[in-house]
Amino acid sequence: MARAFVFPGQGSQDVGMGKALADAFPAARAVFEEVDDALGEKLSALIWEGPKETLTLTENAQPALMAVSMAVMRVLEKEKGISLGDKVKFVAGHSLGEYSALAAAGAFSLADAARLLRLRGRAMQKAVPVGVGAMAALLGVGVDVAEKVAAEAAQGDVCQVANDNEPTQVVLSGHKVAIDRVAEIGKKYGVRRAVPLPVSAPFHCSLMQPAADAMAEALANVTVNTPVVPVIANVLAQPISDPDAIKKRLVEQVTGTVRWRECVATMAANGVTDFYEIGAGKVLAGLVKRTASTANAVSLGAPSDIDAALAALSS
Template sequence: MKTAFIFPGQGSQLIGMGKDFYDNLKPAKETFQIIDEVLNRKLTDIIFNGPSEALTLTTNAQPALMAVSMAIINIIKAETGKNLDSLCDYAAGHSLGEYSALCSAESINLETTAKLLHIRSTSMQEACPEGVGAMAACINIPLQTLVELLEDIKKINLCQIANDNIEGQIIISGKVEAINHAISIIKDLGYKAIRLKVSAPFHCSLMKPAEEKMSIALDKAVINKPIIPIIQNYTAKPTINPLEIKQNLILQICGRVRWRETLKLFNHLHVTHIVEIGAGNVLTNMLRKINYPYKLSNIRNLAELKNFLDNINK
């Protein structure tokens, strides 16, 4: 039996996430306090009290989601007396969640992770002028059909796959005109496509200025060998090589999140238990939609944490 921990990305945030951990367990409170200190602002106030418009901002959502995931990880480590390599075999995270995965696997420390996500979120937000880019969810269109469609559109304007989540759910990103054109063609083909309410066109080459800033930041950051293999978004392959990790984090900014391939790899690696650590259940729901054949769990609150710890101790 093998276990994987997975960590959510932007879109999973909600007001009050992690508050029950903060109120009841010291490791969680300490985690939130460290991140507040590093960022030099009370991010916890926004996480616990809102308003939702503030939490949804990229510059708040990214470090906030990492804070919740790491609070849970630090509780689990304190309660079990074990490091991650005694609890699971692999880790992966969706977009910003990859930073949570790396932090949990002791590849990047908490303070550095918070600093990197501050730079990442700020630079991504600033990379593209408002109104220039857009994103859309493409529903039920086959991947190859979408790839061919985008090849034609790309001859005229920028448009690419941002997140290949699961079969039937692919996110595209690019210039507004190109995205609107793609939506129109996808609908004409009889599939569904919806413009997303996002602050910037993530995971496409419009993020090049952010990629350049993250390259500088990651070059200065200390990245250690993780204690378990991390399956990275850019390659959908496991690695413990710090140089590979650094390079793929840079390329991830403009590159595709290969989540469908990551989930297929879990099955190929005989991962029989996948645990989503953090706010929401977006990633677990994806696994349910593809009928992942093994055990799925969430740790979002005290009750789910207790259930997880009870099962470990059996």
């Protein structure tokens, strides 16, 4: 039996997330204070009090979700005695969650992770004018079919696979005019539904190149340590530990596909049977179960979740 800790991406945010942790545990409270200090503002107040529209802005949601994930991690480590290096074989995160995974594994300091994600969120938002880009989730088909739909919908515009989430859910990203063609084209390929996503920019496609350039510059000036356990890189779906490789893959990730289905499959093939989603929401636990049907997947975001999982994690 082996474990993996996985860290959620954008869309899992909600007002009030992490508040019960901060109220119950000094180690969690300290995480939010450290993130506030790193950003020079009270992000914690926005996380706990809203408004939701402001929290959902990419530049806020990204560091906020990382903060909640790290609050859970610090409680596990400092208050419950769970050592990541001893108890976990791999870490992985969905898009921005890869930064949370790396911070959890000691590759980034908490302050650097917060500042990088604030910059990443702003750079991604600025890369494409509002209304020019869009994203849509294709339900009922896998990545092979999604790639055919994307190629046909492009018609000279950008339309690419952004997220390969699980065997029957793939997200496309690109110019809005191309994404608008996806639903009709998808019908003949067996797409059950094409669901427009409520996002403010077309993430994980070539339109994000200005943001990738910004991240390359930022990461060049940040210390990356060797993580205590390997991280499964989004763009490779393979484990990496070398600091230079980590920086390179994080830059590629901005414009590249989040190969989440393959990341889960890689971990399962390497003996992982128990996946713990660390942070807000339960999205990844669901994706894990639909990819590795025999795996156990548990979400840890509240004090009661941690208490319920403690016996299994301690063994």
